Amino acid sequence: MKNVLITGAAGFLGSHLCDRFIKEGFHVIGMDNFITGDKKNISHLEGNDNFQFIEHDVTEFVKIEGELDYILHFASPASPIDYLKIPIQTLKVGSLGTHNLLGLAKAKGARILIASTSEIYGDPLVHPQTESYYGNVNTIGPRGVYDEAKRFQESITMAYHRFHGLETRIVRIFNTYGPRMRLNDGRVIPAFMGQALRGEDLTIFGDGSQTRSFCYVDDQVEGIYNLLFSDYVEPVNIGNPHEISIKDFAEEIIKLTGTKQKVVYKDLPIDDPMQRQPDIALAKKILNWEPKVTREEGLKITFNYFKTLSANELLKREHKDFKNHIRK
Numbered sequence: 001m002k003n004v005l006i007t008g009a010a011g012f013l014g015s016h017l018c019d020r021f022i023k024e025g026f027h028v029i030g031m032d033n034f035i036t037g038d039k040k041n042i043s044h045l046e047g048n049d050n051f052q053f054i055e056h057d058v059t060e061f062v063k064i065e066g067e068l069d070y071i072l073h074f075a076s077p078a079s080p081i082d083y084l085k086i087p088i089q090t091l092k093v094g095s096l097g098t099h100n101l102l103g104l105a106k107a108k109g110a111r112i113l114i115a116s117t118s119e120i121y122g123d124p125l126v127h128p129q130t131e132s133y134y135g136n137v138n139t140i141g142p143r144g145v146y147d148e149a150k151r152f153q154e155s156i157t158m159a160y161h162r163f164h165g166l167e168t169r170i171v172r173i174f175n176t177y178g179p180r181m182r183l184n185d186g187r188v189i190p191a192f193m194g195q196a197l198r199g200e201d202l203t204i205f206g207d208g209s210q211t212r213s214f215c216y217v218d219d220q221v222e223g224i225y226n227l228l229f230s231d232y233v234e235p236v237n238i239g240n241p242h243e244i245s246i247k248d249f250a251e252e253i254i255k256l257t258g259t260k261q262k263v264v265y266k267d268l269p270i271d272d273p274m275q276r277q278p279d280i281a282l283a284k285k286i287l288n289w290e291p292k293v294t295r296e297e298g299l300k301i302t303f304n305y306f307k308t309l310s311a312n313e314l315l316k317r318e319h320k321d322f323k324n325h326i327r328k
Contacts, residue, residue, distance in 0.1 A: 001050075003067055005029045005110075007058050007101065008074035010037030012180045013115075013173075013217065017072060018042060020221050022050050029064065032075065033057040035089060036082050041180050058097035059089075068108040070228065073101050074115045076149070080269070081186030087145035094149025095156075102160045102168075111167035113228045114157045116235060118174040118276055119147045128243075128277035131172065131235050141271040154235060161233055169227050174239025174278045178217030178298065179305035183313065188212060189299070192250060193306050196257040206268030208247025213277045215240035216298035219291035226287040239278035240291045256299055 004021050008014035009030025014037070021028050022045070030042060030053045045051040056062065058075045076093050077083040083090040098114065105112040121129045122137035137147045154170055161168040181187070183194035195202050215238070223238035244252070250263050283289045 001025065001027050002069040003027045003029065004070040004072065005031060005064060005068055005104075006072045006074060007031045007097070008037060008076060008115075009053065010034060010039060010041050011074060011078070012041070012178075012182070013078075013176060013220065014072075014074040015041035015180055016178070016217050016221050017074065017224065018045060018051065020225060022048065024225075026050070026070075028052070029054060029068075031056050031058065031062075035086065036077050036079075038180075038182070058100055059092045060100075062100045062104050064104065064108070068104070068110045071101055071105050071110050071112040072115070072224070072228070073098060073112065076115070077146070078117070079182075079185040079187050080143070081184070083146040084142055084186075087142075090145045091149045094146075094153045098153045098156055102156065102166065105168075106160065106164055106166055111169070111228070112157075113169040113171060113224065114153055116150050116154050116170050116172045117146075118172055118237070118239065118278065119143070119273075120151050120154065120172065121273075122147060123271060123273040124275055127275045128241065128279040129237070130279040131237055131282055138271045142269075143271045158234075168233055169230070170233075170235040171224050171227050172235050172237045172278075173220065174215055174237065175212050175276065176215045176217055176220045176239070178302055180217075181302070183306065183309070188246065188249065189214065189302065190306070192253040193257070193303055196253060196259045196261060197306060199259070199261070201262045201264045202250045202253065204246055204250055204263055204265050205272065206246075207265065208250065208263070209245055210268075210272065210274045211243045211245050211276060212249070213240050213243045214295055214298070215291055216293035216295075216301075219293050223283060223287065223289045226289050227283075230287055232286050236283050236287070237278040237280055238283055238289070239280065240295070241278055241280055242295060243275075243277040244295075252295075252299070256303055
């Protein structure tokens, strides 16, 4: 049985990856410090002989006993509400955390896959975004703490590959959604659905002409899984290329939820990207991958999940206290 370490295991995407690798017959070691993850996301794995959990902050030295075949590094705040609250921790997990895990991979002779993001493209001047595009990023803006952490992450990963011959993979993740997302975490889908379920008006930042492309979590996990076992070492976009404006998307959510809310407009945040659409030609070519789940189908599943949440969870505004986790 092969052993795989998944950091950020209690997060939205990390928990789905744990499920997938257990299903494929791996022994999964999940790691998280719960700064943004949720124990409920992995509670169903308690008692599973093929799952082991370690509560740990990867910015500190990471020690794993025994053999380790693969590492998937998904430990990072990934939503604006998180990385704007904890900017230093976001930078540290992308730099120190990645360095620690690359060192662990080198010591164990393990292949490591790094979770990067479409945010490395910033507010893109090229559309759709291909892996060869270098991006348009404000390094000192509020979002720079996340963008630059991920850009550094890619750089050090490729340095380890070139200098040490380490087996590395890099996935650039575009907007992903599905069950286990947190309501009101600053991302479009849970924010809109949470407002609809509470009977609030839907909030659009800017005039709504900015675009996004949403990939259902099962498709995203499939792409990541295929990339890990491919022979390709440079970054690969994994996302859904079907683009929609935020204004049109809000109308889709209103129709889906059967609510009668209005749409209200607020100022656009600094450096918020106006366009986001992946070019997935490379993923199609080298991974034989493209998304299968339609937005209509995925949104229904996600909305049904949110409807199962308790009234307290729906009313909560995610004002989580991070004081216990914050270091200077």
